[in-house]
Amino acid sequence: MVPALAGCGGPLSTLAPQGPAAADIATLLWAMLAGAALITVLVLGLIWHGFARRNPRAPGEAFWIKGMGLGFSFAVLFAVVGSGIWVGERIQARPGADVVRVEAVARQWSWRFGQPGPEDEIVWTEGRLHIPAGTPVDVVIRSEDVIHAFWVPQLAGKMDALPGRDNILRIEASKPGLYHGTSAEFSGTGYAGMRFEVLAYDPAAPPAFSDLTTREAP
Amino acid sequence: MITPNPPQRALRLHRELDRVWGRPAGWRGILTSVNHSELGLRFMVTAFVFFAIAGCLAMLIRAQLATPGGAFLDTALYNQFFTMHGSLMMFLFAIPMLEGLGMYLLPKMLGSRDLAFPRLSALGWWCYLFGGLIILSALVAGVAPDGGWFMYTPLSSKTYSPGINADVWLLGVTFVEISALAAAVEITVTILRMRAPRMKLTEMPLFAWYMLGTSAMMLVGFPPLILASMLLEIERAFDWPFFDVTRGGDPLLWQHLFWLFGHPEVYIIFLPAAGAISTILPVMCRTKIMGYGAIVAAVLGLVFLSFGLWVHHMFTVGIPHMALAFFSAASALVAVPTAVQIFAWIGTIWQGRPEMRLPMLHLMGFFSTFVMGGLTGVMLAIVPFNWQAHDTAFVTAHLHYVLIGGFVFPMMAAAVYWMPLFTGRAAVRGLGPTAFWLILIGFHGTFFIMHLTGLLGMPRRIDVYPDNSEWIWTNLVSSFFGFVMAAGFALFALDLLLQILFGERTRRDPWQADTLEWAMPMPAPSYNIASLPFPGQSALQLARGEGLLPGAPRGRRETLVVDAISGAPRHIAVLPGNSALPIVTAAVIGGFVLLMLFGFYPLAPFGLAAIGVTVWQWHKFMGSQSDEPPIEAAPGVSLPVNHSVPDGLARTGLTCLLIANGTFFTCYLFAVGFLSVIAPGWPAPESTIGTLPAGTLAAVLILILIAASGLARFPLATGSTVALPLLLLGLGVTGGLAMLLDDPTRHARDALRAAGLGYVALHCAIAALFALLCLVQRRDGRLAEGRVAAWPIWRAWQDFTLATTLILVLLIAAQEIL
Structure with a gap:
């Protein structure tokens, strides 16, 4: 969905998705947000009406407890949880022939990425991950010290980088471009500066892989 | 049917009772008091002081984030401040505040003269005070905890946090939690065994049901945290690798244990506040609460469900999606009992004649914030969205909507509602509504826009954001309104202070409520009620001693113990009087905590021995060396004294303690099972x-x-x-x-x-x-x-x-x- 509001952009905005997973989640968000707004208005309206009401024949306990408390809330929750599970299943990392596998290794306070180069050898870079656009990519995430989290909001949700075990996150960029990433798990004094970039390139013309040099250490 | 006692002169009874239940004036009295009203008030006042301190830290955080460069604080200090803001608000404000409210109100609402274990109430408060002072001293000394209020390992382990900061959190918070466990045992036993004669469990005031649910959750919810803190402190002190992934430990064990406590904690905080709403709202609407039975069922449902959804704090740690789906559904399900309560309250408003008095205004503040917090909570329970929103400002906004909406607004309603009982004085007109509107506008101004900040990608806990100009204006708005809210809270405190100092004396039961706490003189005297109420007795009859067990003719603190279910009178409990043991014991435990904190481990066994010797002194009050004839509590109602019954309060208290202890042990077994099956190093x-x-x-x-x-x-x-x-x-x-x-x-x-x-x-x-x-x-x-x-x-x-x-x-x- 194209963001309806101005000011939804920005390099880390979840409201300006650039990949299928992020787009699915954004759609889910807008739907839930609209529902939540409607329910808020409904509940506050009911309270307002409780003050303004003139009609003494108010609905009884059965309406409020069984109708609203149980019936209404179950119906809403069933829909929300169901669609959540459906979207969640769609964005999982599943084995596939065309999936590219890259590695993301976090340490206090920077990221190192291993990605397959022209001859399928692993090329390591600092702070910049290179992925082919339009291709599903599984990021194998781990940490060398404390817990961090790998997050590129415009492409997908986040996944923790833990010491001692690998996590896998499926990301995909629909178009070539430069996407911003950040660590999203508090990791000490250098946390705020623990940024990285994802360069999605046209698979027909892969660039030379390079480190992130534009940013200075905090 | 019980025959009432003959009426006596109320003033004579008051003098007799106050001599027995009162405390000496001056310092000696302050240090030795075990009275539940005094300690309940002390808990609440101390908690409010910590709220103010944590609030000031929040203002420093907002000042830092108002601009992207944030040269106001350095990162190390900023980390200490947000860690302390969360820890103080959770452990030193919310929990003690609800304990204090429960301790103050329950005996009064249930028609008892004190809590089940008065010395334990005092021990709890002193542990809370000393533990709080240790944590505050660390803040003043610049070595406050800085690893986040959740203290995730390995960031909080010795390798990455070598300083004393993390030890302050682990030892200080555990020390304070003694008061939580003490209060949980105390409140459970009091609700089950110390109600007015013939008050059935199914007929007690809803507030007592809520507090029973809360205390049961505390008995089961705090042991995982205490176990986790002890294991981590042992790892830090002695290098036992419970959480070290290279030696068979696992940092995820910490997360499981922490959130096994941490999520129930949210409901531990919410339930007493909801109890206050269920008590105050019908009074403000001049009607009875709608759906008593449904609300009790909702409380029990919340207690049960809240232990099944801790994993929703861990959706991004790499647990398989289908397992997450289960916890996602459980997390959403918890909204059902909450919705039942919300609609029962709305139904109550509809069936009554609501009046917009000050407590009601704060309840409207509750509705207008908590509903939104609950809805964003459901959103966060949905795994894919959680993967985007987790650890962003969206969650910060959500949790403040839930905690300020679900706890602070109801507590402000409770404060203005029960102030006449606390002080005997009526509110001073004027400041109250202004304070309310400032807080409400400040709150929404701060946190509504913060949802957007989070969706725009701002992580929590960062101190600068030089490259993200799109977050500047939303943060500036939040910071501005944060200060508006702070001004509102200052005005609220001032209003209460004015009421204490200058309020006019108020008449009994100013709100025309029908719960028992209003059947006593105001402010409540040391003994609460001159005689314990039968159903339907008026305040005047009680003051004249026409209820059960009038006065203190035997010169000791006596109150009634009933059957847990039916409320049938069982025996008379003789409660201990003022004592220096609580403060001495708390001080000795505090000494042990300091020994551990400063790493004097060889001396620690002596500290433990000193605790043992001090605790041993507590038995001296127990028991009697001679048989005592039954006491005639009312004509035809002869009851034995607790010395001669096998099923006394202490037995019920021990059962509660063993439930907590058993939970602790079960968590240990969980740790063994989790590490051997899940951890990599096996x-x-x-x-x-x-x-x-x-x-x-x-x-x-x-x-x-x-x-x-x-x-x-x-x-x-x-x-x-x-x-x-x-x-x-x-x-x-x-x-x-x-x-x-x-x-x-x-x-x-x-x-x-x-x-x-x-x-x-x-x-x-x-x-x-x-x-x-x-x-x-x-x-x-x-x-x-x-x-x-x-x-x-x-x-x-x-x-x-x-x-x-x-x-x-x-x-x-x-x-x-x-």
């Missing part, structure tokens, strides 16, 4: 424990404990003479086993075994103390035919020790064989 290296010597010693230990459990069954604890030396021998055997263990620093399995053995040794030592107590009481005549004293307690503890030791030995044997 299987553990070959064990070098000699099967024959260790097996023999373990068998001997089990036999000793079986024998002790059998001896504890001998009538009137005659077995204690033999059991005591036997238990000391058992303690020696645990020492022998300790010699045989593998080095606990080698692998998490070995560390867990050593920790388990320590648990067994501690329980043997306490069992030996109980046996000794029975022995002493048999000598001095407090334990004799018809006077059971500590015997039932020893027996229960002995059986618990046997059961846990047996499970542990079988577990280790299974590990060795498989």
Whole structure:
């Protein structure tokens, strides 16, 4: 969905998705947000009406407890949880022939990425991950010290980088471009500066892989 | 039907009761008071002070984030401030505040003269105060905890947090949690056993149901946190690798234990506030609450469900999606009992004639914030969205909507509603509504826009954002309104202060409420009510002693104990009076905490011994050396005194404590199971424990404990003479086993075994103390035919020790064989 509001952009905005997973989640968000707004208005309206009401024949306990408390809330929750599970299943990392596998290794306070180069050898870079656009990519995430989290909001949700075990996150960029990433798990004094970039390139013309040099250490 | 007592002069009764239940004036009285009203108020006032301190930290955080460069604080200090903001608000404001409210109100609402264990209330407050002061001192000294209020390992382990900061959190918070456990035991026993005569469980005020749910959750919710804190502190102090992934530990074990506490914690905070709403709202609407039964069911449902959804704080740690889907559904499901309550309240408004008085205004503040917080909570329970929103400002916004909406607004309603009872004075007109509107506008101004900040990608806990100009204006708005809200809270405090100082004397029951706490003089006297109420008795009749147990004719603190379900009078409890033991005990425990904090580990055993000696002094009040005839509490109602009944308050209290202890042990078993199945560094290296010597010693230990459990069954604890030396021998055997263990620093399995053995040794030592107590009481005549004293307690503890030791030995044997 194209963001309806101005000011939804920005390099880390979840409201300006650039990949299928992020787009699915954004759609889910807008739907839930609209529902939540409607329910808020409904509940506050009911309270307002409780003050303004003139009609003494108010609905009884059965309406409020069984109708609203149980019936209404179950119906809403069933829909929300169901669609959540459906979207969640769609964005999982599943084995596939065309999936590219890259590695993301976090340490206090920077990221190192291993990605397959022209001859399928692993090329390591600092702070910049290179992925082919339009291709599903599984990021194998781990940490060398404390817990961090790998997050590129415009492409997908986040996944923790833990010491001692690998996590896998499926990301995909629909178009070539430069996407911003950040660590999203508090990791000490250098946390705020623990940024990285994802360069999605046209698979027909892969660039030379390079480190992130534009940013200075905090 | 019970016949009322003949009326007496109310003033004479008041003087008689106040002499017995009051405390000396001045410092001595302050230090030795055990009165629930005084301690409840102290809990609330202290909690408010911590709220103010944590609020100031929040303002510093907002000042830092108002601009992207944030040169206001350096990162290290900023990390301390947000860690302390969260920790203070959770552990030193919210929990003590609800404890204080419950401790103050429950005996009054239920028609009792005090809580079940008055000295324990005092111990709790002193532990809270001393623990809070330790944590505050760290803040002043610049060595406050800085790893986040959730203290995730390995960031909080020795390698990455070498300073004292993390130890302050682990030891200080655990010290404070003594007060939470004490309050939980106390409140549970009081609600179950100290209600007015014939007040059935199913007829008690809803607030008591809410507090019963809360205290039950505290009994089960705090042990995982206490276990986790102890394990992490042991890892930091002695290098036992419970959370070190290279030696069989796992940082995720910390997260599971922490959130196993941390999510129920949210409901522990919400339930008492909801209890206040269910009490205040019908009064403001001039009607009865709608759906009493449905609300009780909702409370019980929340208590149950809240323990099944801790994983929703861990959606991004790499748990398979289908497992997450289960916890996602459970997290959403918890919205159902909440919705039942919300709609019951709306139905109450509809059926009544709502009046917009000040407490009601704060309740409207609750509705207009909490509903939105609940809805964003459902959104966050949805896994894919959670993957985007987790650890962003969106969650910060959500949790403040839930906690300020679901706790602070109801607590402000409660404060203005019960202030006349606290102080005997009416509100000063004027400031109250202004404070409310400032807080409400400030709140929404701060946190509504913060949802957007989070969706635009701003992570929580960062101190600068030089590259993200799109976050500048939303942060500036939040910071501006944050200060508006702070001004509102200052005005709110000022309003209460004015009421205390200048409010006019108010008449009894100013809101025309029908709960029992309004049936007493205002402010409430030390003894609460001159006689305990039968159903339907008026305040005047109670003041004239026409209820049960009028006055204090025997010159001691007497109150009624009833059957847990039916409320039928069972016996009279004689409660302890003012005592210096609580403050002394808290100080000694505080000394031990300081020894651990500063790393004087060789001295720690002496600290433990000092705690043992101090706690031993507590028994001296218990029991009676002679038989006492039953007391005629009302015409035709003769009740025995607690010395002569086997089923006293202490027995119920011990049951609660054992439930907490059993939860603690179960969490330990969870840790063993989790690490051996999930952690990467397994299987553990070959064990070098000699099967024959260790097996023999373990068998001997089990036999000793079986024998002790059998001896504890001998009538009137005659077995204690033999059991005591036997238990000391058992303690020696645990020492022998300790010699045989593998080095606990080698692998998490070995560390867990050593920790388990320590648990067994501690329980043997306490069992030996109980046996000794029975022995002493048999000598001095407090334990004799018809006077059971500590015997039932020893027996229960002995059986618990046997059961846990047996499970542990079988577990280790299974590990060795498989």
